[in-house]
Amino acid sequence: MIFALVGNQNCGKTTLFNQLTGSNQHVGNFPGVTVDQKIGEIRSVKNCSVVDLPGIYSIRPYTNEEIITRNFILENKPDGMINIIDATNIERNLYLTLQLIEMNIPMVLAFNMMDEVRGNGGTINIAGMSQDLGIPIVPISAAKNEGIDELIDKMLSTAKNRVYPKKVDFCGAGPVHRCIHAISHIIEDHADNCGMSSRFAATKIIEGDEDIISRLELNQNELDTIEHSVIEMETNHDMDRNAALADMRYTFIERICARSVVKCKESKEHLRSVKIDNILTGKYLAIPIFLGIMFSIFWLTFSIIGAYLSDLLAMGITGLSDLADTGLTIYGINPVVHGLLIDGVFAGVGSVLSFLPIIVTLFFFLSILEDTGYMARVAYVMDKLMRKIGLSGRSIVPMLIGFGCTVPAVMATRTLSSERDRKMTILLTPFMSCSAKIPIYALFTAAFFTEYQAIVMIGLYIAGIAAGIIAALISRRTFLHGNPVPFVMELPNYRFPSFKSVIILMWEKARDFLVKAFTVIFVASVIIWFLQTFDSRLNVVANSTDSLLAVIGKFISPVFEPLGFDDWRVSTALITGFTAKEAVVSTMGVLTGTAAAELSTTLSSLFTPVTALSFLVFTLLYTPCVAAVAAIRRELNSGIQTIAVVIAQCGIAWVVAFLLYQLCSLVNLT
C-alpha cells in the first residue's frame, strides 16, 4: 500500500515522516511528477510505504510544490492520505484539509503539536471535530514521538477497509452551495471518467483551475453553462469566485472550531518567538547578527570542523594509497596500471571524498537554521536587497555559501520553492568566488601585486558578485522571465531542532552527493590522468610537456591569445582546474618544472601584471570544478541546461577578461 503524507509547510511533516519510517528512506520518481520524492517503508509494517509530498497551503496549480503534490494524488491515487496539521494553528491548516477531503480518498487527519496546545491551556474536542469533518483524527506529537503507533493503526485500517470521507457539505446554503452542486451535476460523468471526485472538480473549476478543466475534457456547451452559473453566483453572493470559495471554506472552519476548539491565550512558544524576533529581526541588529551567524558557520566549517574532518580523511586516503603503492610495487605490477590505480583511482576517489566533510558540516548548520525557523527570518530580513536582482530573500543563503564551496551552495537551492528562483540562484552561485580559488589568487597577487595584494583580492570578490548580479539581470530579461512566486511566507514559531531530522538530512545530502557526483568526478579524474600520462601515440610520457594534455593545451592556447596569456602551460593548467581549482597552481608547477616556493618567480616570465590580472579574472569567472558541475546537473535535472551553464560561464569569463586586457593595453599600462 502507498500512503501520501500531505500538509502545510512548518507543520512537522518531515518530523512525522522520519518517525513513521525511521531510516528506511529512499527517493523514487512517479508518473506525472518531475521531481524525485522521498519514500519510506513504514516501520513495523510490511509492504507499506509513505511518500513525503512537498508542504503546501492549497491545491492550486501555481507553485512547484502545489503541482507536485496534486499531480501525485490525482495520478498515482494513493491507497490513503495522511494529512498532518499544526493544531496550534488550526484554522489555516484545516483549509488544505477541506480540499483534501473533497478529493475523496481514504484519509486520516493527524493533529500535531497537541502537547503544545494542552500545555498552553487549550483543548480540542477530537471526537466532535472528527464528526464535523467526516474523517478519523489522531492527536500526535511528532517531535516527542507520541501517538505515532495509533496513527499507523488508524491509517492502515482506514485504507484497508476503504473508508472514504463522509459526505459533508462545507458550503452551507445559498448561492455558493447552489453553484457547486449545479456544476458537480454537470461534470459528474467527466469526473468519473478520469477517476476524480466531482465535488473536488467542481470547486476547482469555479476557481478557474485550467489544469483540472483540461483534464475533464468538457465541451463548449458545458463550459458555457458552468460559466453562466458561476457568474450568477458572483452576482448573488456579491463576491468574485476565488473570494467566495475561500470565504466558504474559512466560514465552515470558523464554525466547527467554535464548536470544538477552546483557544488558549498567546502561547508560551509564540511569546518566546516574539522576544527572540525583537532581536533577530530588529531594526539595527538583524543584519549584523545574520552576517555574524553566517561568518561563524563558515569559520566552523572551513577552518575548524570541516577542515579537521578533511585532514582526517586525507590522512586515511594517503595511508591507504601509500599502502597500495607499496603493495603494488612489491608485486611488481605494470607501471601504467600502477599509475592508473594510484594517480587516477585513488586521486579521483580522494577528490570526491574531500568534499564530503564540508557538505556534511555545512548541512548540519543549515538544517539547524532551517528547523529552528531562522531561515524564514533570513528570507524576511534580506528580501528587499535580493528583490533588486529579481530574487527573493530565500536565495541569499545559497549564494553566501557559494563563497565557501559551490557544491553545497547549489545543493542548498533545493529548499527554494520557485523553479525560476532556483534556476537563477544556481546560475549565480558559481560567480561567488569559492575558497578553492584562494591559493591561485594568493600566488598571483604575491607575485605581481605585492603592494596591492588585499585590494586585488577584494576586487576579485567584488567583481564576482558584480558578474553574478549582471548575469541575474540579463537572465531575468531574457530566458528566466515570468513573475516571482508571491512572497507571502509564514514565520513559524522558533523551535528546537530535532536531532534525528538534522542527522537524516546530513546523511541524505552526503548520499545524494556521493551517488550523483561520484561517477562524474571519478571519470573526470581518470580522463585527466590518462591525458597526463600518455602522448599522442599512446606511449607513456617521460616528460609532461609531451602528454596528450599538453597537446590539447597547445591546441587551445590561441583562444587565450586575445586575453594576453597564450602560453600552452597556462591553458593546460586551466584545463586541470576543471577537476579541482587547487590543481591550477600545482599543474603550473609541474609544467614549468619549478617547486611551489619558486613558482612566483617563474610566473614573471609567463605573465605581466596586466596579463596576470586578466588571468585572475578569467579564473574567477570560468566554469566551476567538475564536482560543482555535477551538483548543478543534479539540481537542474537537465544535461543540456548544465552544458549551457558551463558554456555561458566560460564565455562570460572570456569576454570580461578580454575587455579588461584590451582596455588596460589601450591605456598602455603594459
Next chain:
Amino acid sequence: MKLSNLPIGRNAVITKVGGEGALRCRLLDMGIIPKTRIVIRSVAPLGDPIEIRIRDYTLTLRMEDAEKIEVDPIEGEAL
C-alpha cells in the same frame, strides 16, 4: 485604508482583497479574506517586507502586495 498605511500595532479588519492571479489566490488561501482581523507586527530592517499577525499565526507580506489589501482600523487590544 490600505494595509500598507496601517500603523504598526493597530488592529484592523480586512474589507477587500485585491491583486490578481497567483498572488491573490495565495492571499486568500492564507486566510486573508474580508471580515478577518489583522495587525501589522513589525517592518523588516530594510523597510520592506512587513510582518503581520492573522488567525493566530505570523505571515510576511511585501509592501507592494499589502497595498492591494483594504482594511478598516478598529479599537481594541492588539492581537
